[in-house]
Amino acid sequence: MPRSRSALLYAVAALSAASTVLAARSRDVCPEDPYLDPANDQCNPFRYVPSLGLNAAACALYFAVALAFTYNQFRYRGRYFLCLVIGTFTAGIGFILRLTFRKTLHSSGGYIAMYLFVVLSPCAFLAADYILLGRIVNHLDAGRYLFINPSKVSTIFIISDIVTFLIQAVGGGTSSARDQKARDIGVRIFLAGLAAQLLSFLLFSLLWVVFLYRARKDEFLWKRSGWKPLYFALGFTCICFLIRSFFRTIELSEGYAGHLSIHEKYYMGLDALPLFVGIAVYVWYWPYRILTPETKVQRSEWSNEQYSGDDTELAPPVREHGSPNTSATLADDDMNGEGKK
Template identity: 30%
Template sequence: MSTTSSNSGYDYALYRYTPSIPAAAIFAGVFLILSILHLIQLARSRAYFFIPFVVGLLFECAGYIARIFSHFNTTALGPYIVQTMLILVAPPLFAASIYMTLGRVVVKLDAEDKSIIPVRFLTKIFVVGDIVSFLLQCGGGGYMAAGTLSAMDTGANIVVGGLVVQLLFFGFFVIVSAVFHWRARRQQLNISDSYSVQPQGFMNCMTWVSVMYALYAACFLILVRSVFRVVEFVEGNSGFIMRREYLLYIFDACLMSLTGIVLVIVFPGHLFPGSGNKRDSELPLVSTEHGFNYAEQKSTR
């Protein structure tokens, strides 16, 4: 096991255990399958705002593949840094697609007045926060690549800062989403959930409300995972979590795979087909006898 000693005799180990091949292989396979399923859904719906989510799933897959290489050489810095960075920065990519989904829900329902943040700023604010979190976590992971004890400690502190930024923005996002959802339902904007689609996916029927609940579930899973990673890095390299590999799989791999499963079952792109077409995404939905429809019929364009 590779260690770097400080003057006080403190040892920094890349791993406090030998990474498990079966566990890493299982989750690499899980994330690869989820990536394929999301790509299929994305291709069918042309919901290009979900590309960051797919990239995040591929990062997770590559990260766990890197852990397999670490099993054979726990002193190799390359695989260690790759798995650390890719597994760390995947959730901010998930978050980017989640943030953009809420903005589309607000626009499609023509319900900007129900949101506590103007829709023109809604996605921008959260995506900017997401980018800051992403860059801090990437920077922290990259700083750790220097391999010295000082660099490892400083890099870990930067990663913690990125995770805290992610937690703050995610927490605020949940509040904004819940307030919008409550206001929309209270004012019976769509109390019967009549705006629905028949997706070419796993669900027979999907509504904007079901998408909101899927977003809540995904946010909860990512929040729990982020709290776990903050505690892990605050405890330090010799902490309780760093010494127990199974905790990584329970509170990171399992939770992130569940996030992918939730959003492949309730895939938001089916509610916004062709969202790569800006004209369609900007058209509000208005109440009709049969539910909701575009304010302007496509056939008249």
């Protein structure tokens, strides 16, 4: 799927979800003073005034990491990780909009713009992980240790993410209906989309675990230097993103004005912070600095002699000029005195 089309679908879904709160809000009479009682202000989608200090600090941190990513991008390249760079800048802009929203708590346009940036940035973070797993596995020429073609990992999970996000948008729009029965159905659809999205990322995390489990049994692969710190960094981001996903699922299961939703400290501590910590590791473990052409595993480096029993079937064939060269390899070893046992 073209990445531009994916970004467009994410944007449409985010706007649809944002319209949920605004549609419900339009039926209420807004108080003249939005700062008098924000907790009971039906026209304030947050039900609180965003903290100046917390949002300013988050904005500064996200932009600092975004600039570090930009430096890595220009120095080491790696177009496939450009989504992470853009997503981090997007998150920083989202916090700027949260700060400006402090002065316009009843602004529909301000809320839609803020919501769009805040919701889209984590999608870019997830997409970066989806892309990276396939890149690492292809770099190691170890696709046999996955139950999904590594070249298709990013496509499968990005499509899954978009579909579940659109389900949430449909549920969000339905839940803003005037009819109580329709609203109840909308809430259930919305939660189903959230649960499906969480399940999708859990499956991706399981894929990460499966490859690690199988790769540990391969002595040649496991002793290969360079890739493991990056791979464990990827696993760390999975843990951080899962914390955020569980929080979002529980938060929205309480409704749009639940306890977790109307207290900013939970959003900052269980959403913004895990996302930030998760992406910040890539400042040090920039993939294109580690997965270089010099460190790429070549098919000729494998040898069936490194496997025994069932593992022999997993070993990639060693070929030279398009034909098996096992006999030639053994002959060369005998000539060098290395083929004798």
